[in-house]
């Protein structure tokens with residue numbers, strides 16, 4: 731018997747060192763606690779940046795500290811989003827509207843538009859429409875991003891559950 735294809739998620743921000751690696755690691759963590767059609771066995775997560783500013787860098791130290799305060803270690807190395815990602819991933823979650831614009835600007839045709847979504851569409855508790863960029867702000871901005879992403883990523887997995895079932 732062949733196993734069904736896994737659902738592949740790509741989280742995208744500008745630098746791939748703050749928001750999108752957090753979304754990737756938070757989602758992986760949430761998946762580990764889930765059973766049923768949407769779980770660590772059926773969903774794969776990755777992240778990328780629209781810019782190449784930090785290629786090869788680990789997640790930002792301040793973002794790692796915020797995650798650590800919530801008990802999560804962030805792993806990964808920054809890479810730049812590439813056109814081939816449209817083929818490789820089922821869902822592309824943009825952290826803000828400028829990331830979404832930049833992703834769609836390099837889409838080879840209209841066929842991929844539907845798989846590019848805004849992360850905040852899936853918030854259940856937070857009113858934000860964009861995940862705020864914490865890079866030039868203080869520590870509480872990183873804490874806020876972590877908590878917002880925990881809400882949005884959980885909401886996205888519930889959405890996926892409804893899509894798949």
Ligand code: 4NP
Pocket residue numbers: 743744745746747748749750783863864865
């Ligand atoms: P991220 O945050 O897009 O959430 O990874 C940023 C990281 C770096 C820069 C801006 C935002 N930067 O300008 O270098």
